[in-house]
Structure formats: C-alpha cells, structure tokens
Amino acid sequence: MSTLSTYREIKADILGRIQAQEWPLGSRLPAETELAAHYGSARATVSRAMRELADDGIVERRRKTGTRVRLSPVRQARFGIPIVRSEIEEAGAVYRYALVRSQVVVPPDFLRARMSLPEKAEVRHVVCMHFADGNPYQFEDRWISLLAVPDARTADFTEISPNEWLVRQVPFTRAEISFSAADATEQQAQHLDCNPGDALFCIERQTEWETRAVTFVRMVYRRGHRMTTRY
C-alpha cells in the first residue's frame, strides 16, 4: 500500500481502470455502494473520489442513471490570473511601474455599452506600463467606473498601479476575461518597443461588484509573450 489517503488511492485506481479501458468510454461504472464494498471503505470516501473525477471532467454523474465515463473528456485548463507585479517578481525580475496618462472622461460609446453605464456616467481612464528588469512587459489601458468606485476620481496613480489600488479598494464578485491577438497600435508599439502591426497577446477583463461594472481593462503584452499551463 502507498502512503496516499484512501480517497486518493481510490481515485487513482478508478482512473487507471478507465485509462486501461477496463471501463471504456461511455460505459457505466459500478454504483458507489458497490465500489465501497469492493474497496472496503465507507461510501463517503468513494463519493469524494468520484466527485473529484467528475470535477476533473473524467466522468459524468447523474442520479438514478449512475456514473459514466465521458465520451469526449472535457479537457479544461486552469490559468492563474496574477497581478502583473507578482507575475514579474515571481519570474525573478525587478518590477517597475510607470503612469502614462490619466484623466476623468465621459465614457466612449463602446465602453458605455460594454459596462452598461448610464447616460451621464464618468470614468477614470488610466494608461500605464509595467516593466520587467527595465524592459517593457505589459501595456495597460484601464477604465474605472466612478459610479462604482467614486474614490477613483482622486486616487493617485503615479506611484501605485490602478491594478493594485483596485485590489485593495474593491473586492469583486465576478469577472469576464478574454484572450486574443491584436496588431500593435502606434502607441502600443512605442511603449512596448516593437513595430506597429506586430502581433501581440492581449487580455481583456471586465469585473463586477454585485452586478455593477467596476472596471474594464485591456492588457497588451510585449512581443512573444505566452501563457502556459499544464493539465
């Protein structure tokens, strides 16, 4: 026997049988009670193993019908979404922040629509840069709703990035994030030390606090940046 806890052993054993095609794709697994008897453990223990397999997208569970091996396993990857400062520092580089521009404005139409802002809303628009070991790392273009975060009107972003400021001020409830590729604009090319039109990796994120839009940010990375994970 190994040193693993029972539910982990059971999980590994079941996974092994699935991989060995002892339980082929789409087939039904024994019920929890049967497995518990087979492994000589409590049903709750088997249950936890099975629940994790379901969370991992390996099996699919339904009452009455039982547990089945998924036909096409839902492959899912988890990405940590770090604060850019940590991202840089954890890579062993020196972080530096610089404010490019900041002003309070009436939101352009695309933003009004995206953040569902009312007619007379105001937003704080902040453009800034993040450097790693002195090299341009990320260009950040952020809009903060002054309706949701009134204090953002007077906040000083010359020393601290709006990112970190916001984390301390406003816990958020939900966020939508999207990854894409974009051609570098003139401004981005200048700040990121590349040519206009270069392909840059881009993350957009909008966060909400109790259904009210707080901030929308577009983060454009230096040329060649990639986001990696294992699963």
Added chain:
Amino acid sequence: MSTLSTYREIKADILGRIQAQEWPLGSRLPAETELAAHYGSARATVSRAMRELADDGIVERRRKTGTRVRLSPVRQARFGIPIVRSEIEEAGAVYRYALVRSQVVVPPDFLRARMSLPEKAEVRHVVCMHFADGNPYQFEDRWISLLAVPDARTADFTEISPNEWLVRQVPFTRAEISFSAADATEQQAQHLDCNPGDALFCIERQTEWETRAVTFVRMVYRRGHRMTTRY
C-alpha cells in the same frame, strides 16, 4: 432559509463576509470547530465549504496556522479546451474539415527537442483546416510521434481529422498548453483568408501518454478569434 444545501450556504456566507471585508485580506478565519458551532452544523460540512473556497483560490489553509484570506486572491479561470468540431457545432455553425498535406518525416530539430524524441524517430506531419459555415476557422499543424502511436503511420486523415482520430486512440493524456499571438505566415494567411503578418491567436499543445510525447500541435485561429470565460 434558502433551498441550498448547508455547505453551499456556509460557503456563500463566508464568501460574503470576505467580500464585505468583515474578514479582510490576509486575516485569519475562525477554526472549523468554531464555525461549525456558529452555523450549527457538523464540522465536516464547514470543512467542505472551506475546502471549496481554498480550491477557488479565495482562502489559504494550513494546519496549525488556520485558514486565511488570500492577500491577492489567486484568481483562476477555467477554460474548456474543446475539440474544434464541437466548438464550431456548439456555436450553431456547420463544421467542415479539409486535409491540406500529410506525410511521414524525420522530425526537425525543434520538434525532436520539444518532444524528446530519439535519434531515429519518425513522425507523421499533418496540416489541415477546419471551417465554420464554410469560412476558415482554424489552421492546424500537427506532428504525431510514430513511436507512441504506430497506427498513425497509415491512418487516413482525408475524412477524419487527426484530432478526433487521436482522441479515440489515446483516450487520456496529460498536456501542456500555451496561448500566444503570432504573425500570420504566408501559408496561414492563404488558408485563413487574411494577410501575411496579421495578428492571429494561437494555441500550442503537447500531449503525453505515460510520460511519452504523443503529439504536438499548433492551432492558429482566424483573425479576430478570442477565447472567453467567466469566473
């Protein structure tokens, strides 16, 4: 009282208190036994709520020290990594596949290194396209190790995509996946109906079967493609 199960209620209540800053960032939460007494439930129930909060990256747990609210909550996003066919069909479009080129070759150096292939290895190199409603959707450039999957030497990829073929051959694997932006090559531009140099979203994935590299694939999406998720 709501209709939620107790552990969900407890989880929601704790999350609410954290968001309301009743338990600020970095602070310590009451021990499981205390919370169980407070909520009038069994400790196991509180434990499950707390475990899920830890899985979600909201809190951090250590024995003896207790449970703390994470300083910078590790926000993690989960992305489903679909088979391109499902991706297209679930969007309500008609899927079409086309083989561009396929041959058995000695792997180029970059691939030998990446897949840790031995000296005399051979690989099947497959280039193909995926269409949505007749429009170019994804350009796929795949290498399959004939060491790991000998049957790939003679498999017919004119009708079925290597993606789907592989899923049936090698059901479960581990993978490393990475997202990036790339300038369209001449070939890609031709197939994806865009201009060379355009910024394209790109996913690379390498999968393993019991520590042996099975396949390396580079998937380049049509212009403007984005990958979105909520969390």
Added chain:
DNA sequence: TAGTGGTCTAGACCACATT
C-alpha cells in the same frame, strides 16, 4: 416507484507545523 448520487451528522484518529 425504485435506484442512484447528494448531503449531513457525530465521532474518531491522524498529519503537520508552530510553539
């Protein structure tokens, strides 16, 4: 209606990290 997973409980022992 019956079979399955979903959850809760009360109690127990263990593993780990700080003191």
Added chain:
DNA sequence: ATGTGGTCTAGACCACTAA
C-alpha cells in the same frame, strides 16, 4: 506539546430521474 486542518467511518435521509 498543542492546535489546526485532513480524512475516514457508519449510518441516515433527501433529491432527482428513468422506468
């Protein structure tokens, strides 16, 4: 040495859903 989370157990009842 002690306090905390990690896990297991045996039993119970509930919720869903296919037959």
